[in-house]
Amino acid sequence: MGEITLAQALNRAIDEAMADDPGVFCLGEDVAAKQGGGVFKITSGLSEKYGEHRVRATPISETAIVGAAVGAALAGQRPIAEIMLMNFVGVCMDQIVNHAAKLRFMSGGQTNVPLVIRTTTGVGVGFGGQHSDMLEAWFAHVAGLHVVTPSNAADARGLMRSAIECNDPVIFIENILCYGLKSEDPGPGYRVPMGKAAVAREGSDISLITYGRTVLDALAVAGELASEGISVEVIDLRTIAPYDEAAVLASVRKTGLALTLHEAVRPFGTGAELAATIQEKCWDYLKGPVRRVGGTFSPVPFATVLEQAWIPTKAQIIEQIKAALGRS
Amino acid sequence: MGEITLAQALNRAIDEAMADDPGVFCLGEDVAAKQGGGVFKITSGLSEKYGEHRVRATPISETAIVGAAVGAALAGQRPIAEIMLMNFVGVCMDQIVNHAAKLRFMSGGQTNVPLVIRTTTGVGVGFGGQHSDMLEAWFAHVAGLHVVTPSNAADARGLMRSAIECNDPVIFIENILCYGLKSEDPGPGYRVPMGKAAVAREGSDISLITYGRTVLDALAVAGELASEGISVEVIDLRTIAPYDEAAVLASVRKTGLALTLHEAVRPFGTGAELAATIQEKCWDYLKGPVRRVGGTFSPVPFATVLEQAWIPTKAQIIEQIKAALGRS
């Protein structure tokens, strides 16, 4: 099938889902043909194919966008709402958290909200403090939501299909810096199940648990350390919440050490939940404490030199792994 | 001085701050005399004393409320904004997180936002799914914010004064069920420093780390278990973020065991950060894994019987403590 980029993978997954199910539709700012198919072109070509009713370019009204998606989902459709950048969830958390996430429960199961909220973010693009945050921990803390993020194009294709078919709301997080990543195209109909982690690389000395863009760093580090005789197992969560606890625990029980890694700021981040659970459930297997690497606890700075210093570096990851193994 | 309730304590602290500093003012829904002094009466009597300009009853416009508070704070005033119930931060997270928390940093220190956002919540009042959440973990995950919550009237009085004097934004979380709690009045001018935990009860077998309403449960449990020969140290964080890590670690190094406790749902809650940090920094002192108790991972249900089952119970706390001590 040849290679596709992560951006193309998303586009194809949405395209196929729209072809298969007339209830699937997209809405968001600039998403239609008249607007050039979206700022990141993920919905490019779709309004031409499915019409403007199924690819609705919206006003800059995130509350109305997510609210409309919630309502349409309640009526049995499968909307895919785009929040252009993740920080803008700040204006519409109410619709996501108080409504999308809760309506199944509060209705006693009479209604459900099969909704995908796509959003993107990323540190390292020079967007500065208000356009770069990674807020997955907020959503993971809310019952009633799925939170997923792909680290490669094939997973993007498969996760998007599963997310659209999910009968509950899914926060689908994309990383701007990953749109260009290429995979062999897994082809139409490919699915990656929700809630299943992948062992991105097997290893025996330590489990490095991560997701999204930092999977690349993790793999790079694992490759480097292999030459030093350190065997790193890389777990790509793919679904951040509810995450694949069994896969995480199995890996740590095997290696006896764990390091969590994410771009989001470290304090009160998702790594904390992973570390807390691992130490509780793998206590007897652990050779040392679970360690965590995450973004610097400050707003994301503008200057490239600062932004690069803000991001968790490979050097930091290596340092933590070596410290865990007593090889520092 | 006699006793005061927690609600009175807040009222007096605000009153004193307004008397001392003409830049302190309140804004929020129903807060003035014409509206009966607020739904929970925390601002009762203040507009009569300081005028409607300094106790502004607002429209139901949380974004405009917090935004106005941010702007006034930038201009050097010290606004105290009320968000009637914590869930409503869903409509104004942008102002809190993208603006209040970041403007000092993004301006390179040229501006700052001395703002207090008061809000209340609580499980057990029968308010149901959209009025009961405890979302402190969201704020704790954001650089540039302080997050505080009092567990007793004296602390409420002292923390509120410190929060108002703080030169950065403070999320001040109240618990509806605690408004009636009484303390000896610590009197005018009393301050509880930000960022300092309290040892609410000394003990030697396990550290029970909590904050807000569950401090009462923790103390009750500690009292009960004392009769069984189990000595529980209760740490009341008071400031949830940035929290008093030194106090937490000192306690755990002494007892060798830790249990975290909060009403907020357990997954990805503040207890995760505490547990992750404790196991990392107290590894050699720990006799067993850090355990966590938190709210059930579901929306808060309406029926009293379910709501009570949702809340972390004393029985659960006791069970975890005994399990930690190998006495289950």
Added chain:
Amino acid sequence: MSTIDRARLLDIYTRTMKVNRTDEKFRSLLMQGKVAVMYYCVRGQELVSAAAMAALTDDDYVVCTYRGQGEQTAKGIPAELWWAECLGKVTGTCKGKGGTMHITYPAKGIMVTTGVVGSGLPIANGLAMASQNNGDGKVTVVSFGDGAANIGAFHEAMNMAQLYKLPVVFLCQNNRYGEHTAFADHTSSESISARASGYGMRGVLVDGNDVHQVYPAMQEAVDRARAGEGPTLIEAMCYRMMGHFFGADFSYMPPEHLAEMQREDPLPKLRKVMLEHQFSAEELDAVVAGIDAEIDDAVTMALAADLPGAEELAIDVLEGAPA
């Protein structure tokens, strides 16, 4: 003056009195301490809800608020299910998990009851968008208060609805207070309906205590929506004759305002209309007696019903059985 046929008038009267008797019953149970739950009284607003719901079919969608008893009852949620939900019983519409502020009953089109001010409007757009996409001909009505017209969600929803010409009716029940704050102290314009023109939308202001104003306005808005002519904002002026919720402070209400609301009470006015239309006092009383009997039965059943079991906490959070 519009003419409403007698059958429709009786329908509206019946719905109105169902709403009113349910409200009275709830307050009496609360007063006697037989139940202890949050309840947002609808005394004074019964007619608006009843006349509005009378303009809809069973399949049409409704989104309402914590103060939604009127829409819920008038749209036809079976009383026993409604009461059981309000009393937190497993036999309730939502198995006791939603409660008074979150009644849902899709079988009669009650899709969402929200406790967050203004949040229903964007969701109503979505329901209407689904209907527009599907071509199922349904209309969505969203009810909200005057206070809700000042939150961002109102604005975003109005603009989007008009832009897409969605089949939705925005029904603002302007009871002149948002919690403890009077209209003039929270809204800078003279009316909410005046805002419609800022969205290129049709705006209609009606006296919510006059059936001859509410029902025709609603009917026209629904017809237009169904015909693809887009949304309407209807502002129905009314009074909230009780505190914000049962037991809430009411002392801030100016005496003139209290007197005014007594004068404008929609129930005697509606009764007068009914009598003018040759319904006899006996007939009308019999309607109410029938309603009371039905409510009494429903309350008895609800009081006797089972509580939900703790296992319900793990159910309906996400699809599928809990792990």
Added chain:
Amino acid sequence: MSTIDRARLLDIYTRTMKVNRTDEKFRSLLMQGKVAVMYYCVRGQELVSAAAMAALTDDDYVVCTYRGQGEQTAKGIPAELWWAECLGKVTGTCKGKGGTMHITYPAKGIMVTTGVVGSGLPIANGLAMASQNNGDGKVTVVSFGDGAANIGAFHEAMNMAQLYKLPVVFLCQNNRYGEHTAFADHTSSESISARASGYGMRGVLVDGNDVHQVYPAMQEAVDRARAGEGPTLIEAMCYRMMGHFFGADFSYMPPEHLAEMQREDPLPKLRKVMLEHQFSAEELDAVVAGIDAEIDDAVTMALAADLPGAEELAIDVLEGAPA
């Protein structure tokens, strides 16, 4: 037609050309690859910003957006500080931590530059509220786009400003596009200024390419605000002659629209006005030459300036030295 005195005209011309030459310089640096940062071009909107800022004192407050170069330059941020910030240097207004989307310079009243659409309006209210509380006589101007008028924050801020009669001016630069979406595809009303009446507010629509419309409207709004007569919404019609940001797709622009914006270019129009007011071409060119020299110096300094050190990450997060 209003009369603007010659001194003021020259002032506005100078500010306009500062904005324009800064924009040209930025684009040329980007084009040559000498810098690589996000930059939101203001070509076509220079006059609106310049005339608006000319109506303010140094102490008045301004809140603007990512597309705020016009306000920032015209309000008087020293060029070397501005450029250094945009280039991420420690000598910048914000030590390189804010960047192009978050320029702040309280010394000239630039209090917030926000990257979140619409979020500046509520903050502007707060600045104005402080002035009202203090009695310091300052006026706050908040600039935003047509697209921003559809987000909830706009609505909430308009209502609150009018309710409290805050000394604030809402300046909507309607460049007919919100990112890639044309006005009629995002807004259901004919104009943004038409929404003012829904808040009981004064609304004014002006041709943003005509100095004789922008400046007097702005001056009047500022005077009224300062006199305690409350807020004004000014909608200045203009064009965004470039892509949303430098390098962004521009292909979606209809050719007629492109032709229209060329015809309406504010710069030749302003030059014509200046010539009509007996400024010579030489005088005007000298002004520009002076500006160019200043900008060149500033850019040279900024390019040579130091980068911030990594320790800056821990500074300015909260007050006080990092632990």
